[in-house]
Amino acid sequence: MLELYQFEFSPYCEKVRLILDYKGLDYQKIEVTPGVGQVEIYRISGQKQLPVLKDGSTVVADSTEIALYLDRKYPERPILPSDPVIRSQCLIWEEWADAIISKKSRLPILDYIKSDAGLRSALLPSQTPDVLKNLINSLPGEVFEFLGSGIGINRELISKANKNLRDTLENLNTILRSKPYLVGDSLTLADLTVAALSIAIKSPPSEYLDIPSQLKNRGIPGIADDPAYQDFFRWRDQIYTNYRKPSTGYNRTDNRDINLSSIEIE
Ligand SMILES: N[C@@H](CCC(=O)N[C@@H](CS)C(=O)NCC(=O)O)C(=O)O
Incomplete structure (x- = not known):
């Protein structure tokens, strides 16, 4: 499943959640602790800002890059016009x-x-x-x-x-x-x-x-x-x-609770 490293109250993370919901893609939210949690984000993505998307072994940072990646990889319900x-x-x-x-x-x-x-x-x-x-x-x-x-x-x-x-x-x-x-x-x-x-x-x-x-x-x-x-x-x-899918809270974990050392960067 797609994993979104995020801050819940971040407009840029919300942009990615809205795109994922629009495309009907399932994803798990991983809430990052500001400061200490971003050290891991730097390690996996080479920069410290959120959102960061992980799709298998592919790691994509920046909401625009994520939007372009998602539209390329999951072209159903396109968000970029063909004209x-x-x-x-x-x-x-x-x-x-x-x-x-x-x-x-x-x-x-x-x-x-x-x-x-x-x-x-x-x-x-x-x-x-x-x-x-x-x-x-x-x-x-x-x-x-x-x-x-x-x-x-x-x-x-x-x-x-x-x-x-x-x-x-x-x-x-x-x-x-x-x-x-x-x-x-x-x-x-x-x-x-x-x-x-x-x-x-x-x-x-x-x-x-x-x-x-x-x-x-x-x-x-x-x-x-x-x-x-x-x-x-x-x-x-x-x-x-x-x-937008209503939030149930069910698919959210904290990045303190998962083992980030298993993540590879493409
Ligand atoms: N251009 C980036 C901006 C991302 C951004 O500013 N993220 C903020 C959260 S809203 C952040 O990670 N701030 C923490 C920091 O800069 O350390 C994008 O579109 O993803």
Whole structure:
């Protein structure tokens, strides 16, 4: 069975899960512990970021490389159009979404996490000792504000970032209000990428992600709930309803529990 080394709450890992579900491929999720677990990831894939897919003896890192690999190896339900022009448009959209959506969401998300103690501790790895979780939980938001100001993050920067993200969502909203797919006349990698990368701006319906309850049905306040972008989020959630398999948690293990030394790199 395919194995996906992942962080559950990662938009790039979600992109791969959405592609796997769209293609109807079975896979096992292996949750990686941030930091210590990534040492093993480096050993098996030559880099430390997730997602990493293992298919037999083949190891593929990077969500774009994984998408291309899956479409080559499992061509049923293609995600890349056969028409060369539409295919190029699709790859340009994918590249744009990978680079821009996460970048534009980063500061607004940090700002929102900073102000919510429950969210802060929910985002810590599950192995974090309770004593540390409780400590982080008990720190007031001002402490994080102060830490942020030390690295040059201030209110003006955050409000610029919010405006920037709003502009992007408005453009996506306008496009997707008038047509069902970003390129061509069927669902492609472009749609799956944009849909998946938006999960941290507003989480998809709760059944699809195996995350702490504090992170479910949440989003950046003032953006996720703004009616101006609801056509976009409705479009995104329809993709989830149509293609994403609800998470049962059954096929998830932790990378501390498996023997990674048996993995070979192609
Ligand atoms: N270009 C990569 C980006 C992957 C990425 O940024 N992964 C993040 C998780 S969302 C990560 O592994 N961060 C941990 C780190 O950089 O050490 C892709 O598309 O897969």
